[in-house]
Amino acid sequence: MGRRARVRRAVTTAALLAAAVMGSLATGCTARHDQAEDGRGGQGQTQEQPPTPAQSPRRAGPVLAVKIDNVAPARPQTGLNAADVVYAEQVEGGLSRLMAVYATTLPSVVGPVRSARESDLELLRQFDRPTLAFSGAQHKLLPLIDAAPLTAEPPDKKSAAYFRGSDRTAPHNLYLHPRRLLASAPGADALTTGFRFGPAPAGGRTETSRTVHYPAARFTFTWSARRHGWQVAMDGTPTVTTDGKQLTPPTVVVQHVTVRTSRLHDVLGNDTPYTETVGSGKAEVLRDGRVYDVTWKRPRAAAGTQFTTADGTPVGFARGQVWVVFTSER
Incomplete structure (x- = not known):
């Protein structure tokens, strides 16, 4: 082979080797870039792959939860019809108390406001640092409230947000201006209850009235086709707010708990009941004039509550206010 041929072969071989090396480097850089973009390289994710819930930014602010008095001298209540969710729980002496949760609307006034209970802290863990409005609490409970992942706003911290009404006597006359605690309603995204809204599940049975008994209180829900909701009565009296509107939630949940x-205990020495809302059990969902036997499950305090039918299908609630009545009835 001549000298010129050997030179051409050497140049060609060098060029081929250079191209191979550059291709390998380019492939390696591309692979590392792809890994960085999709998260495998620890640098994030591509635009096509949305972030996981843990990485997603919070889009809503805190809900407002208000403890509301529910004995006869406290009725009619104010602002209860604006709540997105109303929880009913048993307290001392077999009586009942309400917790109203506001996310989509903040009424001008809510009340009468009463004291918190220990089981409220577990119930509120489902929300992201909710604001809790209450009149006070048993002194042994106060440190637990301070340590809970919520913003406690009793009158001794935010006196300007509360006032005493003149139409009834204390302690049934303490009212709240919600907008003095929250600048605006956080919106529906803040309702991390686990509730699903949509078509009713298959099955169910026709039922036009349901009563839940506590030792010294009772709730009755009567279906109104005209108003497309369940008219609420407490202790045999229709529940009407101070603006003259009868409460008629489209969905009622009777949740059987421990x-x-x-x-x-309270100042009279009565033991304070604790309502366990983490766990599982049976429930009835009332909507559209029918009742559905379902199962509830809340695996941990930071999770919402799932309601499913016997085959595991999630239960859809009707749009609008939801009442959840906790009961130990079996």
Whole structure:
């Protein structure tokens, strides 16, 4: 082979080797870039792959939860019809108390406001640092409230947000201006309850009235086709707010739970019931004039509550206010 041929072969071989090396480097850079973009390289994700819930930014602010008095001298209540969710729980002496949760609307006034209970802290863990409005609490409970992942706003911290009404006597006359605690309603995204809204499940049975009994209180829900909701009565009296509107939620949940004695008691020495809302059990969902036997499950305090039919299908609630009545009835 001549000298010129050997030179041409050497140049060609060098060029081929250079191209191969550059291709390998380019492939390696591309692979590392792809790994960085899709998260495998620890640098994030591509635009096509949305972030996981843990990485997603919070889009809503805190809900407002208000403890509301529910004995006869406290009725009619104010602002209860604007709540997105109303929880009913048993308290001392077999009486009942309400917790109203506001996310989509903040009424001008809510009340009468009463004291918190230990089981409220577990119930509120489903929300992202909710604001809790309450009149006070048993002194042994106060440190637990301070340590809970919420913003406690009793009158001694935000006196300007509260006022005493003149139409009834204390302690049934303490009212709240919600907008003095929250600048605006956070919106529906803040309702991390686990509730699903949509078509009713298959099956169910026709039922036009349902009553839930506590030792010294009772709730009755009567279906109104005209108003397309369940008219609420408490202790045999229709529940009408101070603006003259009868409460008629489209969905009512009767949730069977364990109600046990807590370590606390009231000023009269009555044991304070503790309502366990983490766990699982049976429930009835009332909507559209029918009742559906379902199962509820809340695996941990930071999770919402799932309601499913016997085959595991999630239960759809009707749009609008939801009442959840906790009961130990079996």
